[in-house]
Amino acid sequence: MKIYDLDHAATTKLDTSVYEKMKPYLEASYGNPSSMHPIGIKAKKAINDAKKGIANFLKCDYKELVFTGSGTEAINLAIKGLAFKHPEKKEIITTKIEHKATLNACKFLESLGYKVTYLEVDEHGFIDVNHLKSVISKETLLVSIIWGNNEIGVIQKLDEISQIVKQTEAFLHVDAVQMLGHFPIELNSLNVDLMSFSAHKIFGPKGIGLLYKKHTVTIEPLIHGGGQEFNLRAGTENVSGIIGFYEAIKNVYENYHFKQTELELKTKHLKVMIENVVNCHLNGPEIGQDRLPGLLSLGFPNVLGHELQFALSKEDIMVSTGSACNQSIIELSHVIKAITTKTDGVIRLSIGYDLTFEDIKHIAETIETIING
Amino acid sequence: MKIKKVTLFDASNKKLYKGALVGLKYRKSAIKRVCLEAFNDDNPCIIHESYALSLLADEVEQCLLDFGLTTIKVDDNLVNKLTDLELEPYIGCTLELEVKR
Numbered sequence: 130m131k132i133y134d135l136d137h138a139a140t141t142k143l144d145t146s147v148y149e150k151m152k153p154y155l156e157a158s159y160g161n162p163s164s165m166h167p168i169g170i171k172a173k174k175a176i177n178d179a180k181k182g183i184a185n186f187l188k189c190d191y192k193e194l195v196f197t198g199s200g201t202e203a204i205n206l207a208i209k210g211l212a213f214k215h216p217e218k219k220e221i222i223t224t225k226i227e228h229k230a231t232l233n234a235c236k237f238l239e240s241l242g243y244k245v246t247y248l249e250v251d252e253h254g255f256i257d258v259n260h261l262k263s264v265i266s267k268e269t270l271l272v273s274i275i276w277g278n279n280e281i282g283v284i285q286k287l288d289e290i291s292q293i294v295k296q297t298e299a300f301l302h303v304d305a306v307q308m309l310g311h312f313p314i315e316l317n318s319l320n321v322d323l324m325s326f327s328a329h330k331i332f333g334p335k336g337i338g339l340l341y342k343k344h345t346v347t348i349e350p351l352i353h354g355g356g357q358e359f360n361l362r363a364g365t366e367n368v369s370g371i372i373g374f375y376e377a378i379k380n381v382y383e384n385y386h387f388k389q390t391e392l393e394l395k396t397k398h399l400k401v402m403i404e405n406v407v408n409c410h411l412n413g414p415e416i417g418q419d420r421l422p423g424l425l426s427l428g429f430p431n432v433l434g435h436e437l438q439f440a441l442s443k444e445d446i447m448v449s450t451g452s453a454c455n456q457s458i459i460e461l462s463h464v465i466k467a468i469t470t471k472t473d474g475v476i477r478l479s480i481g482y483d484l485t486f487e488d489i490k491h492i493a494e495t496i497e498t499i500i501n502g
Numbered sequence: 503m504k505i506k507k508v509t510l511f512d513a514s515n516k517k518l519y520k521g522a523l524v525g526l527k528y529r530k531s532a533i534k535r536v537c538l539e540a541f542n543d544d545n546p547c548i549i550h551e552s553y554a555l556s557l558l559a560d561e562v563e564q565c566l567l568d569f570g571l572t573t574i575k576v577d578d579n580l581v582n583k584l585t586d587l588e589l590e591p592y593i594g595c596t597l598e599l600e601v602k603r
Contacts, residue, residue: 435549436524439556454547502506502602 133446133488137330138279138307138424138479143373144332150376151334154369162366163355172368179375186382187341188315195340195358196371200306200327201230202351203340204273206362207302207323208234210348211271212243218270224248224256225467226283227275228304232463235273253414254283254468261293269299277307280451280464280477281413282424284308291320300346306330309378311422313386322346328370331385333377337370388482393422395484400425402493407500412451412465412475423480426451426465428473432500435459437476440499446492451475505563507600510576510592518595523566524559532558532586558586572599 134142154175160168162176177191184191197203208221208231223235225247235245246264249257256274265272272294277284287303294301302323305314310331316324324341328334342348342361354363397416403409412426429437434450441448452475453462460466465475478492508526510519519525536554537546546554562584566574574580576595 435552436522436556439553443560450549452549454549457548459548459552 130445131488133484133492135478135480135484135492136447136449137481138421138477139449140329140335141310141332141481143334144377144380146380147333147373147376151369151373154372158368160368162368163357172366176366176368176371179371182375183339183378186313186378188317189341190344192359193316193341193344195342195361196366196374197338197340197362198336198367199338200304200325200330201228201338202362203325203327203338204228204230204302204304205234206340206348206351207325207342208271208273209238209351210361211300211302211323211346212238212241213349213351214347215270218268220244220246220266220268221271221273222246222248222261222264222269222299223273224250224275226250226254226278226281226464227273228279228306231273231275231304250283250467252468253419254278254281254412254464255414255419256285256290258286258289258293261290265293265297265299267298269297271300271302273302273304275304275307277305277311277421278413278464279307280462281426281468282421283413284419284421287319287321295320307421307424310381310385311389311392313382316341323348328374328377331377331381334370334373337367337374339374385482389422392480392482393417395480395486395489396423396425398486399478399480399484399489399492400427402489403427403496406493406497410471410473412468425478425480426475427478428465428469428471428475429500430473432474433459434461434474434476437474437496437499441476441495444495444499446495449477449479451477503567504602505566505599506602508566509598509600511596511598512592513594518592522559523562524555526559526562527588528555528558528586529588562587566597566599567601572601573597574599 158171160172162173180194181191184194221243223231239245248260274285291301300322303321305324306327309326322343326339328337350361352363357363357366409427409429412428414420434452438448438450451462451465452459508523512518533551533554536557537543537550541550565583574597576589576592581589
């Protein structure tokens with residue numbers, strides 16, 4: 130039976146080409162990049178080739194890139210690494226709709242005495258820039274913003290935000306985990322100090338993340354040990370993961386980035402087909418330039434998101450909910466609660482490139498059968 | 503066939519519950535057992551527990567449909583068949599099934 134994967138914002142299947150590139154480094158080429166013998170040297174060269182290749186796509190210097198164990202670790206390294214390096218400033222600004230990696234890193238810093246301001250967002254999820262202007266000051270260490278939101282797909286107006294931040298001495302960190310797969314990021318044209326990425330969202334392997342850190346920015350490492358990753362992330366490198374990340378980035382820049390119009394068209398079609406058969410509403414901005422292609426967050430009145438998810442999973446349709454567990458209750462996620470007071474059940478459908486129009490018809494019909502009976 | 507809703511009536515025909523099967527009372531031990539089977543998790547969060555509940559409700563649905571009836575008396579036989587449900591307090595009650603073909 131066919132499985133319909135509508136959960137690409139959670140993770141993606143490893144591309145075959147990525148797997149093939151990784152395989153030698155899981156088998157014969159298993160050397161430790163720090164070892165001064167042929168298989169170690171081969172591994173060292175491979176990770177430097179990969180890092181320079183990635184830097185070429187991202188339009189930055191390879192010395193500005195630090196591999197981490199995940200996107201979450203990259204975000205933690207950016208936020209906490211900056212905070213520990215610059216203890217003279219104790220104020221951080223972020224938003225109410227960040228990924229938990231950012232929110233909980235900030236929460237941790239709050240426990241150490243930092244003041245964190247959580248910017249309001251409007252009903253579509255856009256940051257209130259006036260709120261940002263009113264709270265940013267010379268005491269602000271960092272502004273951390275999620276560029277493309279993983280739950281509601283809103284793409285923040287980064288130019289506008291960076292202009293405001295750059296009028297001060299604050300650093301700007303951008304969580305670009307969801308953006309990398311959809312848009313060609315060119316760091317030399319962005320006024321950003323730090324940016325976080327993850328491989329498994331772009332058909333790469335799990336267990337490998339990446340932090341861009343501008344030359345002029347200094348951070349404290351969170352993991353101490355050897356001198357790997359320019360002394361910023363100790364531990365033997367995940368060689369196959371790094372190789373896989375490079376191949377995945379190559380694939381997105383040379384292939385997937387050119388498929389966004391098609392992906393958006395399918396997303397529109399899916400939305401219309403579902404709207405035609407059941408009562409629902411879109412969370413986040415309308416499909417278009419302000420929204421991640423391929424991502425729908427839909428609210429269904431009088432439906433529980435997790436029950437709809439379960440019913441869909443029984444029909445081999447994989448989706449996520451807009452829910453979170455809070456001790457003994459299931460509640461709407463912090464992102465949904467930040468944009469609406471509605472309590473409709475929410476599911477997120479994040480589609481892939483292989484979804485067909487026939488699949489879309491089947492998915493809409495299945496949702497209709499589940500909800501309307 | 504699917505059970506859309508169940509209604510539980512007591513002996514005097516008073517409605518005690520109307521809703522989805524997942525809303526009935528399942529034993530905590532059953533929820534824990536399913537969480538272990540599905541996730542090997544003996545300390546599940548509420549979302550994983552709700553998934554386990556849905557799985558249990560599916561099993562109960564199949565068992566009830568196997569009776570081939572839309573009205574079922576809650577008796578020792580039913581209690582012994584649906585051991586994951588806390589049905590003992592409802593012996594003598596009646597379950598009415600709203601079945602969709």
